[in-house]
Amino acid sequence: xxxxxxxxxxxxxxxxxxxxxxxxxxxxxxxxxxxxxxxxxxxxxxxxxxxxxxxxxxxxxxxxxxxxxxxxxxxxxxxxxxxxxxxxxxxxxxxxxxxxxxxxxxxxxxxxxxxxxxxxxxxxxxxxxxxxxxxxxxxxxxxxxxxxxxxxxxxxxxxxxxxxxxxxxxxxxxxxxxxxxxxxxxxxxxxxxxxxxxxxxxxxxxxxxxxxx
Amino acid sequence: xxxxxxxxxxxxxxxxxxxxxxxxxxxxxxxxxxxxxxxxxxxxxxxxxxxxxxxxxxxxxxxxxxxxxxxxxxxxxxxxxxxxxxxxxxxxxxxxxxxxxxxxxxxxxxxxxxxxxxxxxxxxxxxxxxxxxxxxxxxxxxxxxxxxxxxxxxxxxxxxxxxxxxxxxxxxxxxxxxxxxxxxxxxxxxxxxxxxxxxxxxxxxxxxxxxxx
DNA sequence: TAGATTGTTAATCGATTAACAATC
DNA sequence: TAGATTGTTAATCGATTAACAATC
Numbered sequence: 001x002x003x004x005x006x007x008x009x010x011x012x013x014x015x016x017x018x019x020x021x022x023x024x025x026x027x028x029x030x031x032x033x034x035x036x037x038x039x040x041x042x043x044x045x046x047x048x049x050x051x052x053x054x055x056x057x058x059x060x061x062x063x064x065x066x067x068x069x070x071x072x073x074x075x076x077x078x079x080x081x082x083x084x085x086x087x088x089x090x091x092x093x094x095x096x097x098x099x100x101x102x103x104x105x106x107x108x109x110x111x112x113x114x115x116x117x118x119x120x121x122x123x124x125x126x127x128x129x130x131x132x133x134x135x136x137x138x139x140x141x142x143x144x145x146x147x148x149x150x151x152x153x154x155x156x157x158x159x160x161x162x163x164x165x166x167x168x169x170x171x172x173x174x175x176x177x178x179x180x181x182x183x184x185x186x187x188x189x190x191x192x193x194x195x196x197x198x199x200x201x202x203x204x205x206x207x208x209x210x211x212x213x
Numbered sequence: 214x215x216x217x218x219x220x221x222x223x224x225x226x227x228x229x230x231x232x233x234x235x236x237x238x239x240x241x242x243x244x245x246x247x248x249x250x251x252x253x254x255x256x257x258x259x260x261x262x263x264x265x266x267x268x269x270x271x272x273x274x275x276x277x278x279x280x281x282x283x284x285x286x287x288x289x290x291x292x293x294x295x296x297x298x299x300x301x302x303x304x305x306x307x308x309x310x311x312x313x314x315x316x317x318x319x320x321x322x323x324x325x326x327x328x329x330x331x332x333x334x335x336x337x338x339x340x341x342x343x344x345x346x347x348x349x350x351x352x353x354x355x356x357x358x359x360x361x362x363x364x365x366x367x368x369x370x371x372x373x374x375x376x377x378x379x380x381x382x383x384x385x386x387x388x389x390x391x392x393x394x395x396x397x398x399x400x401x402x403x404x405x406x407x408x409x410x411x412x413x414x415x416x417x418x419x420x421x422x423x424x425x426x
Numbered sequence: 427t428a429g430a431t432t433g434t435t436a437a438t439c440g441a442t443t444a445a446c447a448a449t450c
Numbered sequence: 451t452a453g454a455t456t457g458t459t460a461a462t463c464g465a466t467t468a469a470c471a472a473t474c
Contacts, residue, residue, distance in 0.1 A: 450454090
């Protein structure tokens, strides 16, 4: 069942959430079974690729039938590591930090923001979506006393590396970085970057090169 | 100079903004020239890959010397299509829309948010970072009367497709989508997706599979 | 059983890396 | 000129697609 002997490429990992999203939609629509061909029509990956991807982790389908939607969804959740709650802290309680905070608050019970941190005295003590803003100076101390799984960086690029060091020293399991820098000293701690300005620049490229689509 | 006869792969396009970011840092640090080997140390791509990437667009370097930082930065800006101002509208004036708005406001003069849109009557008429929230019903009308280059979708997934249709009908040149759906009917209009929850799910995978790093 | 569709191997395609001649 | 480093071709590597035997 749980194969995954060899290293899974990042390309595959980045597709897993897309599968999960499609399966949630299918489940909500009351669909019980789906073939790789039908999934292909739905999300655009080839049927062959879908079968290859899934078979990295196990044989979840059945010949002549396809895949059971509910079962496959459960398997992918298990592969990703969902089904428990991940505690998060958000460092940087500006608009982006607040936006991520409310996004997480609305996002089922898989993730929970336990604290916001900021250096701005006017913001410390405020409560957003039920989460209190604490003094950024107390971050490392806080991490020692509370189990935190994920640290979110929504500070300026000048503050990001320092905040990152605190998160790593505090022992978070992963970092979600929105600052436009490449963090250092994160060996052993997975980092997921969301480089919004890089993203926007790519969009600008495609706008100016329509023939490339 | 301006080669680029053949199609450039998305892998290359996504690296261009990273080059630009590194070159800005180098310029700010007063560095005048840089070799592909030094750039490699800085941003992690191999020297070979850097030379390959740049040579898709032209020979910007000089044997025995390397690349002139300022010139290369200018070239990449030109390739991307920077150097003018892109007008944007943000559809969805919630926390995420506000966060993107303030992010853009702080982001030099390359991008300018000309209007926010929302369906919530309590929000319509408010002003965030100097930008007024308009009634989402007036979106298509607004687009007909004002030149807008980029539409940003920060609405719920239920509202995203409708809002997207208005943007496409209104003739925006590109869409920056933050809603967790795959937009339809966008043939001919480049779409850049920022699927935050997919991102977070990938991070969770890496947290649970440390041997994969 | 016959039909459908998976799991898996083989073939293809594309992207990355290595190598080196060209040249500043 | 000698040394350094590019531009570019060739080799390698990895990911995607095609094909089909296995099997439900």
